[in-house]
Amino acid sequence: MELGGLAATLAIMAVAGYLHTVSGFGLGMIVMGAAGGLGVASVPVLAAVVSLVTLVNSAVALPGSGRSLGAPRILALAVGIAPSIVLGVWLLSWLDATFTALLTLLLGALVLSGGISIGLQPQPRRAESPPWSFAVSGALTGMCGGLFGVPGPPVIYHCYRQPLPLETIRLLLILCFAITSGVRTLYVASQGGLTADVWQLALWSMPVVGGATWLGRRYPLPCSAGLMRRLAMLTLVGLGVAILLKGTFLLITG
Template identity: 50%
Template sequence: MSMLLDIPWLFLLIAAFAGYFQTVTGFGLGMIVMGLAGGLGIAPITSVAAVISLMTLVNCMVALPGRLHHVYWPSVRVAALAIVPSIMTGVLLLNYLSASASLIVRVLLGMVIIYGAVGLLLKPGMQAEVAGKASFAVFGGLSGFLGGLFGIAGPPLIYHYYRQPLEPICIRNTLILLFAVTSGVRTLFVISQGQMNAEILLLTAWAFPLVAIATWLGRRWPPPLSANAMRRLVFVLLLLIGVLLLIAGLLP
């Protein structure tokens, strides 16, 4: 805990930037916070994952009001059903690996961060029509597993939704809602396992107001940079962090 008290502002800055970025793009909060906070060792990965879930809920509560009519509801229902069991599997696996194979956790985190970073730049080919319900269940399950493992549910769902012939505002708000579902289920499961400790609550209490303010700023004043420019910036940052995590895990 002393380490956390020594570096609270660094975590807060990471959280605020991540909340702002997710608001203007529809994704990124989990990858940025886990990549930077986990990579810098500000807190244990299990704690950071739990904080990400709580922060995502804050982000969604501020970003979604008045925009639910832009959500593509048929896909949400199917994806949410697949998310629940896969989240539980991810949380249990993280708990097991954190206790017995911490280096493997860093390698897996590095791989997920790199995968998410590459996904920021890729432009999935647009499908002619909206995919079937089974595909939303598959990608929802994959996202749920990553959400349970590291609190990073974004990459699979982001890739799948941006291939659909839907309005961008519909895609963004549907993703934010599904991230809220993922975060809510993960938080409830962590509480049921008795893992919601003082460290997690303290980090969340520090981050809560800044994430809310950053989200509001993102709604009112989007950045002057283009979406592509922001993606490139975050891509470079996450790629470096992912590579460093891989090196740290493979060369202990």
């Protein structure tokens, strides 16, 4: 990777890591949307790097917070996530080798739907959903995570519908992303997918994301949760539309 591309990617990582810490979402979608849209690295390499740096973000953001998250919710999410990760990674390999334009369109659709889901502000349910519903949202999240290293809109929307404190939801999403990233990284490693390119970019990115995460915990933005959601929504919708336009161009010209 050229120096300019590396600097741009690290800047994106820093912004995404900070926003992810203060809001509970955004790291993977912002990195994949911005860096993937710029074409600074291939989608498989970026997805593997996102998984690794998400683990760093979670390791800094989560300590001391596990008791409030609820073992049944965590177990149900993990049961749904693990098997669908494998299918998502296989689908990524197939699409990257044969249908690059379609892969770009899918990435754009994921980022766009992520922005829309953040802006929907679903009304919380009166009672918490049963564990099986967390497993279903976990399975859909695992598919998104396997494809792009990005746990997608299903789990964000599902968690925000629960009658839980916002801080619990934020931490639950970070833990869900950590489970997805951990399972994906282990599977990709077993398939020989953690290449030199992945480790080179990841080793540059990890301290940047770790520092941004620390700043997010220590110095959160002095703005309301509603404003944070709107900023995240506009960012992701803009990135999603740009990537969809790029994918459409590739489809027409390819």
